[in-house]
Amino acid sequence: MSEPATEQMLDITLRVNGVHRTAAAPARRLLSDFLRHDLGLTGTHVGCEHGVCGACTVLVDGEPARACLMFAVTAQPHDITTVEGIGNDPDALSPVQQAFTQCHALQCGFCTPGFVTTISAYLEDHPDPTPEEAREAISGNLCRCTGYQNIVKAVVRAAEIRRGEAT
Amino acid sequence: MSTRQFGERVQRREDPRLLTGNGRYVDDLGRGALHAAFVRSPHAHARITDIDIADAWELAGVEAIYTWEDLDGRVADPLPVLIPHPAMTHARTGHCLAKDAVNHVGEAVVMVVARDRYVAEDACARITVTYESLPAVVGVDRAREGAHLVHDDVPGNVAANLRQEVGDVDAALAAAPNTLTLELAIERSACMPMEGKGVYARWDADEGSLRLFSSTQTSTGVRAAVAAKLGMPLAKVEVVTPDVGGGFGVKIVHPWPEEVLVPWAARALGRDVKWTEDRREHFVSSAHERGQLQEVTVGFDDDGRLLALDVRFWHDNGAYTPYGIIVPIITATQLLGPYKPGAYRVEFWSLYTNTVIVTPYRGAGRPQGCYAMERTMDAIAAHLGLDRAEVRSRNFIQPDEMPYDQGLMFQDGRPLKYDSGDFPASLAKLKDLVGWDDFAAYRAQAEREGRRVGLGIGCYVEGTGVGPYEGGHVQVETSGRVNVATGLTTQGQGHQTILAQIVADELGVPIEDVHVTTGDTRRMAYAVGTFASRGAVMSGNAVALASRVVRAKALRIAAEALEVSADDLEISDGVISVKGAPGTSIDLKTVAVLSNPLRYAFDTSAQAATQFAGTFDPDKPPVADDDEPGLEGQDFYSPTQATFANGMHAAIVETDPVTAEIRILRYCVVHDCGVMVNPLIVEGQVHGGVAQGVGGALYERMVYDEGGQLLNASFMDFLIPYASEVPTVETDHLETPSPLNPLGIKGAGEAGTIPVSAVIASAIEDAEGLTIRSMPISPAELWELRRQHSPDPVTAQEGPR
Numbered sequence: 001m002s003e004p005a006t007e008q009m010l011d012i013t014l015r016v017n018g019v020h021r022t023a024a025a026p027a028r029r030l031l032s033d034f035l036r037h038d039l040g041l042t043g044t045h046v047g048c049e050h051g052v053c054g055a056c057t058v059l060v061d062g063e064p065a066r067a068c069l070m071f072a073v074t075a076q077p078h079d080i081t082t083v084e085g086i087g088n089d090p091d092a093l094s095p096v097q098q099a100f101t102q103c104h105a106l107q108c109g110f111c112t113p114g115f116v117t118t119i120s121a122y123l124e125d126h127p128d129p130t131p132e133e134a135r136e137a138i139s140g141n142l143c144r145c146t147g148y149q150n151i152v153k154a155v156v157r158a159a160e161i162r163r164g165e166a167t
Numbered sequence: 168m169s170t171r172q173f174g175e176r177v178q179r180r181e182d183p184r185l186l187t188g189n190g191r192y193v194d195d196l197g198r199g200a201l202h203a204a205f206v207r208s209p210h211a212h213a214r215i216t217d218i219d220i221a222d223a224w225e226l227a228g229v230e231a232i233y234t235w236e237d238l239d240g241r242v243a244d245p246l247p248v249l250i251p252h253p254a255m256t257h258a259r260t261g262h263c264l265a266k267d268a269v270n271h272v273g274e275a276v277v278m279v280v281a282r283d284r285y286v287a288e289d290a291c292a293r294i295t296v297t298y299e300s301l302p303a304v305v306g307v308d309r310a311r312e313g314a315h316l317v318h319d320d321v322p323g324n325v326a327a328n329l330r331q332e333v334g335d336v337d338a339a340l341a342a343a344p345n346t347l348t349l350e351l352a353i354e355r356s357a358c359m360p361m362e363g364k365g366v367y368a369r370w371d372a373d374e375g376s377l378r379l380f381s382s383t384q385t386s387t388g389v390r391a392a393v394a395a396k397l398g399m400p401l402a403k404v405e406v407v408t409p410d411v412g413g414g415f416g417v418k419i420v421h422p423w424p425e426e427v428l429v430p431w432a433a434r435a436l437g438r439d440v441k442w443t444e445d446r447r448e449h450f451v452s453s454a455h456e457r458g459q460l461q462e463v464t465v466g467f468d469d470d471g472r473l474l475a476l477d478v479r480f481w482h483d484n485g486a487y488t489p490y491g492i493i494v495p496i497i498t499a500t501q502l503l504g505p506y507k508p509g510a511y512r513v514e515f516w517s518l519y520t521n522t523v524i525v526t527p528y529r530g531a532g533r534p535q536g537c538y539a540m541e542r543t544m545d546a547i548a549a550h551l552g553l554d555r556a557e558v559r560s561r562n563f564i565q566p567d568e569m570p571y572d573q574g575l576m577f578q579d580g581r582p583l584k585y586d587s588g589d590f591p592a593s594l595a596k597l598k599d600l601v602g603w604d605d606f607a608a609y610r611a612q613a614e615r616e617g618r619r620v621g622l623g624i625g626c627y628v629e630g631t632g633v634g635p636y637e638g639g640h641v642q643v644e645t646s647g648r649v650n651v652a653t654g655l656t657t658q659g660q661g662h663q664t665i666l667a668q669i670v671a672d673e674l675g676v677p678i679e680d681v682h683v684t685t686g687d688t689r690r691m692a693y694a695v696g697t698f699a700s701r702g703a704v705m706s707g708n709a710v711a712l713a714s715r716v717v718r719a720k721a722l723r724i725a726a727e728a729l730e731v732s733a734d735d736l737e738i739s740d741g742v743i744s745v746k747g748a749p750g751t752s753i754d755l756k757t758v759a760v761l762s763n764p765l766r767y768a769f770d771t772s773a774q775a776a777t778q779f780a781g782t783f784d785p786d787k788p789p790v791a792d793d794d795e796p797g798l799e800g801q802d803f804y805s806p807t808q809a810t811f812a813n814g815m816h817a818a819i820v821e822t823d824p825v826t827a828e829i830r831i832l833r834y835c836v837v838h839d840c841g842v843m844v845n846p847l848i849v850e851g852q853v854h855g856g857v858a859q860g861v862g863g864a865l866y867e868r869m870v871y872d873e874g875g876q877l878l879n880a881s882f883m884d885f886l887i888p889y890a891s892e893v894p895t896v897e898t899d900h901l902e903t904p905s906p907l908n909p910l911g912i913k914g915a916g917e918a919g920t921i922p923v924s925a926v927i928a929s930a931i932e933d934a935e936g937l938t939i940r941s942m943p944i945s946p947a948e949l950w951e952l953r954r955q956h957s958p959d960p961v962t963a964q965e966g967p968r
Contacts, residue, residue, distance in 0.1 A: 006227045006228075026285070028285065029285075033284075036194075036195070037198065037283075040198065041188065042188065042191070042192075042194075042195035043187070043188020043189070043190070044188075045192070045361075045362070045412070046194070047361045047362065047412075047446070047882075048446040048881070048882045049445055049446060050446065050881055050882065050883060052881070052882035052883055053361060053882055055361055082188065083186075083187065083188040084187070084188040087186070087187050088187050088188055088189070089187060090183035090184050090186075090187050090189060091183070093183060093186060093187065097183075097186040097187060100182065100186055101178050101179060101182035101183065101186065102178060104178070104179065104847045104848065104850075104851045106179075106182060106185060106186065106659075107413075107659030107660070107661070107851060107855060108360070108361070108362070108410075108411065108412045108413040108658050108659030109181070109182075109185030109186070109190050109410065109412070109659065110190075110192065110360070110361040110362045110412025110413060111361045111412075112185055112186060113188060116186060135890050135891065136890075136891070138890045139889045139890045139891040140889070141889070141890075142361065142882065142887050142889060143361070143890075144359060144360055144361050144413050144415070144855070144858075144859070144887065145361075145413055145659050145851075145855045146851060146854060146855050146858070147854035147855045147856075147857055147858030147893050147896060147919075148854075148858065148889075148890035148893050149854045149893070149895055149896060150851060150854065151890070152890065
């Protein structure tokens, strides 16, 4: 029958986008919910909550990871980067963000933060991808609007921008 | 001189915000609000005999638990039939919470409101609903048999039966030298926006007012429906559509039960309440589309010209019909595509099943109609041994026959009359683009390499931009900022960009000064919504007309100030000057100051409009009888009928001779949506549409078992294509202006999706030499078709890659 009425709250401290942030949440709080609802970093979106769509992708110690498949408490020892950490100022876009707007690589924008984090990490290791490699690199994220074609273009364009090449 | 924006590949104004985590979708709002969660039916068809909520109340943080018994007033009534039709003799809608029976898995039965979603879901898990299960009706075949009924008082499960006929089909068929009959099937898919639905209600107890945020395609529709349900004056209800993470049709349905219950609970509790749909909820309690069985009988001459077309189809409308029979009506009418059918008769039955409701999904009945027509075209070509493009060409409506009245009533209750289009030119472009005439050589080369390839084609006409109307409001502030509002909502189509492009040109201001608001009833109370590829046509023309009102007023005020004739003035870069004498000028923002006679100056620029500032005629009132203060204007665009866009697609596919794997090697689109406001955005719409079409052709289907359980209600099992599955789309455009509206534009939103299943079926058939009568098609199904076609077992061997 009835369980104890209240849940134990934990003070959870994460290093997010280079800053230590603390909030009280139960042990079962997903990292995605913690970022969004406890820390107010709503750029990380939740599209399926079962790890398939990739909208919630954040970087954990620089590697893409699904924030909906991780508990906030388990993220404590790690460096977390969200889309806000890639670039939070609409007037100062990162190379990937610039490339997305130049190539019309987003429509509704809901899946976009997951692509931006994924591609930002990818380009760290692959600074000059071919279009085929770019397509492979984004094949773990779902987008329902764009048909991916312009996202592939944006990956290649972002690599150019990072290398300092003009349009 | 202002650079003309219309027709340019302008980068989107909404992007920087959305790219940097600064978008605001409905679940991003309402920190501190209570959260709702729902107990949903696990049965497809059952009577509810008991609901035990006692255990749920034991949890700390539970604020409210509601069953149908708790609902009051009109909240307890069935949901509205949004689009009644005389043929829909048996419309049925559900309740916000199931009253005493459930008709599909996922139907909401109990609502819990709690401190957060986790607690709300815990409480749901502690609620016991006892059901007495009833036989479930699943699939068109079972529904058509009528052995069991979804609704006891709906005989044969028939919600609607509609027949339209032009000419004498029986006589024309009897006289036709050739006839064929095709039995066709097409499966269910769904919109599946990456963001599900969501509602956030802010109840202001001091004002007795409600502000509702909803991830909807119609804020005015939600407002009217919620006000009616809650018995509130419209003046006390505001609906704001924040950023919306995709719609594709499902969010035009309203009010969803949650759109009524969340504000109702907020009012009852005096607290903010929100609900965010999770993915499984979206699968089992939102909406699907596409499922139909079709029977086409066609009569044609020895040249492949249509003499008669007799179509019957059975449309699965799911458990309820809140959106009426719009989808099958569109199938019935848009099936004709760019062709003259000879005599045409179409009859459909819209049938209840114990499954999720069926309402428009991008294309909205057109993909099914196009599939029926294009399968028929291929069958005629095969029967006569003619080229498939040639058969289509011989049946085209010619440019000099426009406008062309098909003699039917369209989905808006108005004639199905094509406004413009050049189908032969579109086909010529498509054949060039895909290399139609060179394909035989390509195929021969592939065969020598042990590869199997096929070429497919599909053509469609899409009625876009249906009425009744949309409005535009344009206001120039004294800072020079131009505020534009239109009532329809946006889900990624780039309305903030294309509407700004239109206004910038019409008003002669830099696009950077133009700021567009969509889907906010505080800014535009009269609107219809975003569906049927109507955003650019309706709101584009509405804001253009509103801009012209403002421009005329600006020129009049400027003419008085400069003491010249308004006819001699032009506006460029926000400056009104005398043509040919640019030194004589006045800023638009100064005109905005002068347009509003002031007693109190709020800044130095405003001093120019105060009562001691300057010259005015003391015999006239500061605001003339026929004038209003402020440099702003409003207008509405309301067309007599829809515009008709069109397009033609071709694809080359390769099928693996051993595994039956299907790969799309090339996908080509020729698209005519009239004049393009922004080709970058139009192409993006086409790409995305094709991707959804590819999903529907090869991967996506709703797999129900006989008991009405949706077996693949997750992204693990329902296969939305990733980048690895979607081909690069090659596009070419034709721009045949619509004569119906001032800007000459037609809609583009749905076009990419419409013919894809038809095209892929055509290409696979061409590769395999089999007849394909059911879509989508998986490798396993293709393999089975091969087995049926050739009883010899396939020898295992290493396939070419």
